[in-house]
Amino acid sequence: MGRAGLRFWSAVLALAVFMVDVLTPLEGAVAVLYVVAILLAARTNRRNDIVVAATGCIVLTVVAYLTSHDLQTIASPALRALVSLAAIGITTLLVLQNHAATTRLAAQARLLNLSHDMIFVRDRGGVITFWNKTAEQTYGWSADEAVGQLADKLLRTSYAERRETIEAGLLETGRWEGRVEQRTKAGAVLTVDARWALQHNHLGKPVGVLETHTDVTDRVAAHNALVQSEQRYRRMFDASRIGVVEEDWSGLRAALDALPAQGAELRDYMARNPDFVRQARGLARITDVNPALQKMAGAASAAAFIENVDKLLGENDRSFVDALVAFAQGERFHEGETELVRLDGRKVPVLFTITFSPRSDEDHDVLVFVIDITERRQAQDALLAAQAELAHAARVATLGELSASIAHEVNQPLAAIVTSGEAGLRWLRRDIPDLKEVATTIGHVVAQGRRASEIVTRIRTFLKKAPPEQGVLHVGEIIEEATELVARELARDDVALVVETAPDLPPVRGDRVQLQQVLVNLLINAGQAMSGRPGSRTITLRATVDGEMLGITVQDSGPGIQADDLPRLFDPFFTTKDGGMGMGLAICRTTVEAHGGRLSVASTPGSGATFHLTLPHSQEHALP
Incomplete structure (x- = not known):
């Protein structure tokens, strides 16, 4: 029944009592029945309705008395009227107090409904008496469905310890906290942090338990995933055959930021201030090493390795300076090659890769991967x-x-x-x-x-x-010696050799015999390619300067090289000559690349082949 209906029937009841009190000869305190109308109005849960109903009943009681009796004598009717008024007043006071208490409880219930935690109240038998909105949303049961149910049975709660032990601790201290697993209406498993508070009545007797639950399912899952990831990477860290060092470079970051030189000037500053580099090596604090690196360094344990970290790099090692520059310039990776000095003094050649943390990170952790x-x-x-x-x-x-x-x-x-x-x-x-x-x-x-x-x-x-003997060589002399060695061979095959060299060719650094062998092989190959062919047979050897490289070209007028053979021409044991070893051109390319140069070939079938050789030169060692 709605509030309007309650107001209507309360008024009807009050009028009915008034009519009975006025029109019937009953001598009892009929007006006491007005309390029923007040109680009916109280069900609207509105204070104004209670006050209006009580005022109306008092007025009707007084009117009925004045109508039925006079004020000349005060006898039993007056006493009955006073009893009725007292009953109406007391009832009204009690109803107003109950309304105030109910209002306070409703306000508290609304506050509990605003909480982000699941909150419910159960009695000592475990039966749910209150169920907040968050509990409805999280567990899936409405308040009407949950109230009256056994909490542990409804939620299928699993405890980490015995339930009896938990209850004993709750009775002893009045509180309990722990982590439990519960299930929702849909069957999902939730991990919650539970906080219980024991409620007492005015006599101090336990009457209920307020349970507050916080859903930590995602947090626990993330923590478990983090632990598993940590364990997995720890196993990888320890089982890897590649040496791994974890270092803290936060001290290095502060030292580098305080330097007056930054960017491109940093390397020059370190070259002028070797004391800073020695100081910086001490600031690279090692936090962990894996067993592979301990074995590589000849250390019995990680502690021994860390204690002797400064001895692992030679005094004149430049790889640390290069890593510092890369770190200061914000690079994410740095690779290099150096020699690791074992604790017994033996040097081990290693390749290393350093992974730097982003510059925005505060810890500046560095991982160094080392390969023997x-x-x-x-x-x-x-x-x-x-x-x-x-x-x-x-x-x-x-x-x-x-x-x-x-x-x-x-x-x-x-x-x-x-x-x-x-x-x-x-x-x-x-x-x-x-x-x-x-x-x-x-x-x-x-x-x-x-x-x-x-x-x-x-x-x-x-x-x-x-x-091999590295020295400063004049290319013109090498060309002259090579052409003298092959002159007779070319003359026998009626091959004309044309040499065109630019004036004042700069010197190169290398091994005279090896470079001479390269030219001899190229000239002999060119002569043999034209052997027995009709027409003019000419080899043109040119030497020119192209920027920082010196170029030597050997061009013949032979049949050229087939397109299918070009990609494999410099492969070992590949040859286009009958009885050839297939090593000449492979050795030539390796020799040229060892001198910092490059050997390539271009050919059009029927129009000859052109081998192009480049070597770096330097005016610093110019010959007189």
């Missing part, structure tokens, strides 16, 4: 040794092909020596020896002898197996 490349370095050394053996074999094979040219080169000065010697003898056998002519012929003999000696020395140098 000792085996790779040994393999490289073995490969270089094998390459040197192959290069020596190729030089020997080349000399076999050049034997006719070598014989021609040596026979020329020998023949000149014999001729000059015979002429000198004739001048001496004259009746009057011409000593001046004899001296001239002896000078010719000496000059030709030196020429023969230089030819033999050059051939022995080309042939011998010796380690």
Whole structure:
């Protein structure tokens, strides 16, 4: 029934009591029945309705008394009227007090409904007596569905400890806090932080429990995921065969920010202030290392490794400075190669990668990944040794092909020596020896002898197996020596060699024999490509300067190279010649790249091939 209906029936009841009191001869305190009308009006939960109903009943009681009795004598009717008024007043006072208490409880209930936590009240038997809005939204049961149900049964609550122990602690202290698991109406499992408070009546007897629950399901899931991730990465950290170092560079960040030099000037500042670099190495605080790095450094434990961290890098190690510059410039990664000094003093070649935290982070954690490349370095050394053996074999094979040219080169000065010697003898056998002519012929003999000696020395140098010797070389001399070595071979095949060199070519740094071998191989290959072909056979060798590189081009007028063979031309053991080893061009490219240069080829079938060789040059070592 709505409020309007309650007001209507309250008024009807009051009028009915008034009519009975006025029109019937009943002698009882009929007016006492007005309290029923007041109680009916109180059900509207509005204070004004209660006051209006009480006032109306008092007025009707007084009117009924005045109508039925006079004021001349005060007898039992007056007493009954006073009893009725007292009953109406007392009832009204009690109803108003109940209304005030109900209003306060309703206000408190509204506050509980505003809470973001799930709140419900249960009695000592576990039956729910109050269920707030958040509990409705989270658990899925409405207040009407939840009230009257056993809380543990409804929510299927799981406790971490025995329920009896929890209840005993609640009775002893009046409070309990813990984490429990509960289920919603839809069957979802929730993890909640529970806080219980024991309620007492005015006699101090426990009558109920106020339970406040906070949903921490997502927080617990995130924490568990974080723990699992930490455990997973810890296993990876410890089991990895790559050395890993975790460092704190926050102190380094503060030191770098305080420097007067920043950006491009930072490297120069560190070069001028080596004391800062030594200080900075002490500021790189290691927080953790994995077992792989401990083994690499020869440390028995992480503590021993950390204590001796400054000994792991040599005094003149530049990799730390490069890492500092990368860190100061805000780079995310830095890679390099250095030597790790073990605790026993032995050096280990390593590759390292440093991962820096973003500049916005406050902790400035740094991860350094270190790979031992000792085996790779040994393999490289073995490969270089094998390459040197192959290069020596190729030089020997080349000399076999050049034997006719070598014989021609040596026979020329020998023949000149014999001729000059015979002429000198004739001048001496004259009746009057011409000593001046004899001296001239002896000078010719000496000059030709030196020429023969230089030819033999050059051939022995080309042939011998010796380690590479880096020196400042004049490219013109290398070209001249190489062309002299192949001149006879090219002449036999009727090949014309045209040499075009730019004036004042800058010097290069490298090994004379290796660069000479490259040119000899390219010239012989060009001559053999044109061997037996009709028409003009020409090789053009050009040397020019292109910026910071010196370029040498060997171009022939032969048949060229097939398009399918070009991608594999420099592969080891690939050859287009019958009986070829397939190592010449592979060794040539490796040799040129070892000198910091590049060797490439371009060809159009039927129009010859062009090999282009570039080498870095430096005016700093210009020859006179």
